[in-house]
Amino acid sequence: MAPTRPFIVDPVLTAISIGFQNTASMRISDQVLPRFPVSAEKFKWTEYPISEAFNIPDARVGRLGRVQQLTFSGTEKTDSVDDYGYDSPIPYSDVRAAEAARAEGRSTFNPEAHAVQLLTDTLANQREARVAASVFALNTYASDKRITLSGTSQFSDYTNSDPIGVIKTGMAATLIYAPNTMVMGREAWAKLSSHPKIVNAVKGNVTNAGIVTREQFLELFSGEGINELLIGDAWVNTAKPGQTPTFARAWGKHVALLHKNPMATIEGGGVTFGMTAEYGARIAGRIEDEDVGLEGGFRIRTGERLKEVIIAKDVGYFIQNAVA
Numbered sequence: 001m002a003p004t005r006p007f008i009v010d011p012v013l014t015a016i017s018i019g020f021q022n023t024a025s026m027r028i029s030d031q032v033l034p035r036f037p038v039s040a041e042k043f044k045w046t047e048y049p050i051s052e053a054f055n056i057p058d059a060r061v062g063r064l065g066r067v068q069q070l071t072f073s074g075t076e077k078t079d080s081v082d083d084y085g086y087d088s089p090i091p092y093s094d095v096r097a098a099e100a101a102r103a104e105g106r107s108t109f110n111p112e113a114h115a116v117q118l119l120t121d122t123l124a125n126q127r128e129a130r131v132a133a134s135v136f137a138l139n140t141y142a143s144d145k146r147i148t149l150s151g152t153s154q155f156s157d158y159t160n161s162d163p164i165g166v167i168k169t170g171m172a173a174t175l176i177y178a179p180n181t182m183v184m185g186r187e188a189w190a191k192l193s194s195h196p197k198i199v200n201a202v203k204g205n206v207t208n209a210g211i212v213t214r215e216q217f218l219e220l221f222s223g224e225g226i227n228e229l230l231i232g233d234a235w236v237n238t239a240k241p242g243q244t245p246t247f248a249r250a251w252g253k254h255v256a257l258l259h260k261n262p263m264a265t266i267e268g269g270g271v272t273f274g275m276t277a278e279y280g281a282r283i284a285g286r287i288e289d290e291d292v293g294l295e296g297g298f299r300i301r302t303g304e305r306l307k308e309v310i311i312a313k314d315v316g317y318f319i320q321n322a323v324a
Helices: 011-019 050-054 092-103 111-135 163-173 186-192 196-203 214-222
Strands: 035-037 042-047 075-080 082-091 146-148 181-185 228-232 235-237 247-249 255-258 274-278 283-289 297-310 316-320
Touching: 011 111, 011 283, 011 297, 075 297, 082 092, 082 111, 092 111, 092 297, 111 235, 111 274, 111 283, 111 297, 146 163, 163 196, 163 255, 163 316, 181 186, 186 228, 196 214, 214 228
Parallel strands: 035 274, 146 316, 181 228
Antiparallel strands: 042 075, 082 297, 181 255, 235 247, 255 316, 274 297, 283 297
């Protein structure tokens, strides 16, 4: 006899979890560290030494000579995905009441589907905070590819700071793999988009006040290679459970300049700042639980298996505390 499975993956609930997206929450983690499927929970990826990009071996070939062979080294890394998930208990009485209301045409509410949506939203917010903490961390970057601003150098000081100069310095720091993506939190964008030097550069030195659009900002730095601007809006509650909620922006007050290679994959390789290994799709289902309520009930579970990986820290530049 086949063993019973305590966790039943429900295709309808799974479809809700995979398809659900709270459009009011401007999350950017899937764009900053794109998801790529891996073939198993344990996977391998390659870290490439940036020095090989600068080699210039002699390519000349004699009429009867051998063509020089080049080999490219790399450090193979072994990693594994982490499991992330949440449960939500629903008593049988809630399920029956909702079914009766739907049958009578009084409501369309489905407590199980509603639970999956809320769990999925929470799961996405937790990933947003996790990716932000990884991408906006000094130790994620090489020592010569990070800077911490303070006082008059911060972009919130409209009189003394030089955001264009700081950004151009960062663009040059990653050498041949120039950044093509700029990532920042809403607080950084709010100050940077109205910085007089940015406004004047866009609008022709005719004003010291105003605001530039995302499109104008991208056009300003397009000549430097930036073709994508990602602004994180997500909020997180930093208080411990049971304490008064304390809300903060997940992406803080920082800016990162990243090289993203659209041809790179986790297991296939390629020089890119970072990616996310994803094993399987997000799942959702139910577990019967006799301890839910008086009559028992279900625990609705939603989860996914992921691992965020920084592939090449040398192709990113970090501006910590870009604004006060």
